[in-house]
Amino acid sequence: MAKQERVAVITGSSRGIGRGIAEQLGKDGYAMVINGYHAADCQETAAELAAEGFTVVAAPGDVSQKSTHEMLVKTAVTNFGRLDTYINNAGIAQIGNLLDESAESFHKIYATNVDSVLFGTQAAAKQFKQQADGEKIRKIINASSIAGHVGYEQLGAYSSTKFAIRGLTQVAAKELAKYGITVNAYCPGIVGTDMWDYIDARMVAENGGTKGQYLKAAIDGISLGRAETPADVADFVSYLASPMSDYMTGQAVQIDGGVQFI
Template sequence: MAINGKVALVTGAAQGIGRGIALRLAREGADLVLVDLDLAKLQAVADEVWEMGRRATHVVADVGDREQVFAAVAHAEAELGGLDIMVNNAGIAQVKPLAEVTAEEVERIYRVNVQGTLWGIQAAAASFKARGRKGKIINASSIAGHEGYALLGVYSSTKFAVRALTQAAAKELAADGITVNAYCPGVVGTDMWVEIDKRMAEVTGAAIGETYAKFVGGIALGRAETPDDVAAFVAFLAGPDSDYMTGQAPLIDGGLVFR
């Protein structure tokens, strides 16, 4: 197990990709701090981690609130003895023409997707430096962080911003032995994509499921992505085989966007 005995904190861990990442890191030997807004779902994931023979604790927190993110890291230190891996996975989507986006909507999505990532970087880096540890910070970007999509324009801009934060943090923290990378999923069969498909249907008049099927039809490997596909790559970023990699945001999308 590549990260046996390490402590990993995963935001947005109650479901979807975050849950998949948490369970994969547990299989790789890590103890988990699970962060999300849904207490019942967090407890269920924590129970799954304990059943694997790893320790788990959970924190209900809003990643858009800097103090709550720092408190979650402090919880990791108090309950599990430290922090080695920070996965800033939490995020929300928005489907809307740019001409119709409101100031309140922009503030909300940037607060979660961009500020939430920044606070996670800050809190993890402070913890690593205080303990003299070479830590790993892993951020959630997207194929929409490499290419802007119609009706997903503001969401795309937040994921471009995550790539920028990843690159800047990698340069600033390298001297401390801290690596910072991102992962860029494509069309993952989660509740987020169910909601995206529904909203696309409302805006474009397409049938429910049509937008999802259209995107999946463009994937070279011929199927939709699963949380486990994403989690496998995050496990690589969390482990020692990626020690010489920093500031990168690779696509893990089955062959949908090519760069």
């Protein structure tokens, strides 16, 4: 495969926001490693992106495992010769009250949402340090959330993982700046993906009501009056991945259509 000008790994890019990011970075001229939990999803999305003319390779794997991140970096370097941007996008949601939270489900969401960001940061930084040329800024970009700025009822474990990602983002930004690596996070609002279908269905199961009710209530709270799309998020991630944001690090920016104003 031909070497590209810029190369990215995007975890959880087989679906939802991650896929939207892949569509945008593809237009920006990136070669990309497409990851997701389910191999079939991942292969299918990669084939569709390739049919759109983008340079991609599929690399399914569980982001809660350190070895997956090492594999993703290796896949980028083997196929495209380098790595410039590592996007820790994959994540899961869970619904439930804190008093009912089990150790098992709490550890599962931390492994998927937080361990993954630590391991992705480590694997990417190791590669970036080897490539360091003193000029080009390399990027680590993490998915936090509006729920990483304000805790949401029945999304307690999820919210706390997204706060933790902001903490990791700040510390990594401080520790890695000397290597020419910036670390930032994007914090989406209410994005119409499988994740919100799941949240809405679980809210109905926990609290009663009808399908779509909780999603509609959340959308009603958006100043701009519509649900966010993966493309809305991807436009901002495109900026974070580009040299336009080279002087920005350690930030976790809400891109939510006007839900929270803190």
